[in-house]
Amino acid sequence: MMDIYSLNLTALLALCGGLFHNTRSQQQADSLKKTGEAATQDANDKKSKKNPALPFLVVYTLVMASDWLQGPFLYSLYREEHSVSPALISSLFTTGFLSGAASGTFIGALADRRGRRTACLTFCAVYAASCILTTISGSVVLLFLGRILGGLGTSLLFSVFESWIVTDLKKQGLETELSNTFxxxxxxxxxxxxxxxxxxxxxxxxxxxxxxxxxxxxxILVVAGVLIFNTWEENFGETGSKPATAAPKDDDKKQENKLWATLFRPSILSLALASTIFEGSMYLFVFFWAPALQSISSSASSLPYGVIFASFMAATLASSLVFNIITSRGLISFSSLLPTILATSSACFFLSASPRTEQSTFWIFCLFEAAVGMYWPCMGYLKGKLIDDAVRAQVYGVLRIPLNVFVVISLLLTGDSGFGSVFSVCSVLLLGSTVGLWVARKKTQ
Structure with a gap:
């Protein structure tokens, strides 16, 4: 007989299957409305528009797989096989976030000037080195070096890859494919x-x-690097072509002015606040969801964390499919969707701060993960539309600085605090960022 969490996972996977079927049925229905040459031309146009993103999506799948494979066992590898103390493990994680914050100050500028493809190749090398160093026992120095490279790699992963695909699609005249791609x-x-x-x-x-x-x-990262080298074209700041070198000082000054002008636009400031608070809360959720569920668990045995994690990811998958449906039909604008996501997340943290039953808390957590599934493509689209290609990677890198600082400070301040106080603060901050987005939206209308 299946336990309750296995049943939950089955239900979520069934929901994902239903959404997949709905999406496919809608596509088939749309194709039946077109006949003859019009249908053929439409199919050819659709194919030509999708092809440029395919090499990116293949690589993106590989690099994300390399990241996800490590997550479930990083802590236990340190604790069980390297015999690292919990206090030192905390220092290792903090070092990774600090490395991400520090690298955010320069990796974007280097990527815009030296090339986003080159930066993606650098990620593959740096993150692969981090993986190897993390497995070496007997040297605390090498473990810390692995975390430093891991923080640098994470900053690259969440900045230069998006920068490359946005610029590449725009260069191909396929800006309308941004929503679908994200x-x-x-x-x-x-x-x-x-x-x-x-x-x-x-x-x-x-x-x-x-x-x-x-x-x-x-x-996997080696394979991804080979694919990037062989299938991607290089793109830079400005309009996706190599920047001029006749007056490098003037170029640097121009880039710096454009960077600060972009960062201080109300729309970008509101996005920066939203990304810092939401993604920071997401990282804190990763640390505290397990003790929150365990605190109200009715079972004497350990919770099936693997099944629960898979359920969270299934909720994320379902919401990403819903995102594709609602955006393709134009049911809600992106500028309205993002505040809705933040407000929903705020409510989830508020309700989770004082959990009542194990199953209700589990489903509240699933709702938050569903918000995460919609957040990433929505935020990616908005940044793709609002940020200038000339300084795209720089801005993406800078936006990760307050995020990493937020997580480090939060972890240092929480200490032995319970999840309730952490979730309450996250709820308030998310509500504040929701208000900030609405205010910025009103000012730009």
């Missing part, structure tokens, strides 16, 4: 997360060591 990215990311969770569990069981997922991640 929706696909969110869907693929959710699927990869579910498969990686199962895959990492299998790898550890087969190899008999928690180091196995990290070795496989490094190998």
């Amino acid at each position: 929706g696909l990215m969110s869907t693929l990311n959710s699927i990869v997360a579910i498969l990686s969770g199962v895959g990492s569990e299998w790898l550890v069981g087969a190899a008999g060591t928690r180091k196995a997922p990290f070795w496989v991640s490094a190998a």
